Amino acid sequence: MCRLCALVSSEYFSPMENILSLETMKEGHDGSGLGLILRDLGGTFEELKEYPILSAIATNKGYYEVDDYMVAKGFRTKFMWEPALNFRPGMKIQKRDRYIVKAFDYPDWAKEKPWAEKAKLLTQTRLDLRHMGERDESVYAFSFWPDVVTLKEVGDPLEVGEFFGLDKKPIPAKIVFAQGRQNTNYAINLYACHPFFIQGFASMTNGENTAFVPIREYLMSRGNPAYIGYNSDSEVFTHILHYERSVLGYPLKYYKDVITPLKDEEMERRKDREAIRLLKRSLRLLTIDGPNCVIGCDHDGTVFMVHDSKKLRPGVVGGVKGKVGLMSEVCGLTSAVPDRDLSKDVFPMKYDLVLVKPGAEEIEVWNQLDGSTSTISLA
Numbered sequence: 462m463c464r465l466c467a468l469v470s471s472e473y474f475s476p477m478e479n480i481l482s483l484e485t486m487k488e489g490h491d492g493s494g495l496g497l498i499l500r501d502l503g504g505t506f507e508e509l510k511e512y513p514i515l516s517a518i519a520t521n522k523g524y525y526e527v528d529d530y531m532v533a534k535g536f537r538t539k540f541m542w543e544p545a546l547n548f549r550p551g552m553k554i555q556k557r558d559r560y561i562v563k564a565f566d567y568p569d570w571a572k573e574k575p576w577a578e579k580a581k582l583l584t585q586t587r588l589d590l591r592h593m594g595e596r597d598e599s600v601y602a603f604s605f606w607p608d609v610v611t612l613k614e615v616g617d618p619l620e621v622g623e624f625f626g627l628d629k630k631p632i633p634a635k636i637v638f639a640q641g642r643q644n645t646n647y648a649i650n651l652y653a654c655h656p657f658f659i660q661g662f663a664s665m666t667n668g669e670n671t672a673f674v675p676i677r678e679y680l681m682s683r684g685n686p687a688y689i690g691y692n693s694d695s696e697v698f699t700h701i702l703h704y705e706r707s708v709l710g711y712p713l714k715y716y717k718d719v720i721t722p723l724k725d726e727e728m729e730r731r732k733d734r735e736a737i738r739l740l741k742r743s744l745r746l747l748t749i750d751g752p753n754c755v756i757g758c759d760h761d762g763t764v765f766m767v768h769d770s771k772k773l774r775p776g777v778v779g780g781v782k783g784k785v786g787l788m789s790e791v792c793g794l795t796s797a798v799p800d801r802d803l804s805k806d807v808f809p810m811k812y813d814l815v816l817v818k819p820g821a822e823e824i825e826v827w828n829q830l831d832g833s834t835s836t837i838s839l840a
Contacts, residue, residue, distance in 0.1 A: 471783040473503035475631035479639035480622040482793040495618040503633035516611035523599030535568025545626030653692035657699040661760035666695035668753035772811040779806035
């Protein structure tokens with residue numbers, strides 16, 4: 462099993478907090494990769510929130526090809542974060558030539574365009590860069606989006622964090638997702654490392670999605686050029702979230718109804734029973750088959766945890782006012798938020814969708830069975 466750690470805070474913090482939480486859960490990952498997604502960025506990036514940030518890895522050849530492409534498209538560099546790489550003897554990490562975290566100004570023609578056109582431009586740019594490097598692995602393009610940084614590398618999470626120099630020169634953020642990977646079904650590949658990101662939506666998963674193939678085929682049939690890749694069976698969770706929220710425009714709570722629809726007789730307790738009945742019929746090919754624990758992030762920064770109907774993977778949510786963690790294990794949560802009230806910890810069951818909004822003021826638990834919401838105050 463992989464291990465997951467998401468932290469939501471009202472203050473900027475270092476992603477090393479997530480990595481140290483993963484270290485306490487080390488028996489659940491095998492050192493085959495660390496993935497980080499940072500949102501609501503601080504430090505130098507705090508003044509650059511409107512500008513898209515390219516997160517990528519490249520060979521020296523690929524680096525200059527990326528640079529040429531971006532210049533040709535009219536993008537201009539605003540700021541580049543260079544990790545303070547610390548490669549020590551004994552580390553099992555295979556250092557790559559270039560780690561790119563670069564903020565760009567939009568091309569002149571795009572600056573006054575509506576956000577929808579800018580989003581399309583950013584997505585197509587990322588896809589072009591990905592395709593550019595796929596043949597010879599000269600470029601891995603993970604995200605290209607405002608106020609978002611993605612870092613990934615193969616190796617033990619703690620070693621990777623120290624390798625990137627995050628213990629000395631971190632990128633502070635208010636929302637950080639981290640996954641310590643345990644390779645089970647696929648070759649070790651950077652694109653298979655969680656978390657996954659698409660147009661403001663992100664997710665990471667502990668588990669196995671045995672319904673992967675029909676879900677992948679359905680998503681790829683939607684005509685969205687960004688529904689590609691699928692080096693991991695868990696990447697579909699991110700794309701389902703994007704499809705449900707961005708394409709169909711449904712409320713976030715319906716994500717639970719899409720991936721784990723209720724039985725017909727269970728729907729009778731819901732006031733919106735007719736809507737979710739139609740949802741189940743029309744999107745039945747997006748039903749997952751676990752076991753899975755999914756931690757996701759909506760486009761507005763709301764972070765959530767949800768399980769499949771079998772509920773065979775662990776998950777816990779808890780914290781204090783201003784800082785909440787969503788974790789695979791209690792020991793990881795204790796590492797990140799040791800002074801919390803343990804009686805307020807939430808262990809989501811199969812009908813629960815647990816939500817933490819930006820600022821981490823409280824924890825909401827939405828119950829799929831009756832549509833009710835309970836709120837846990839952290840004051």
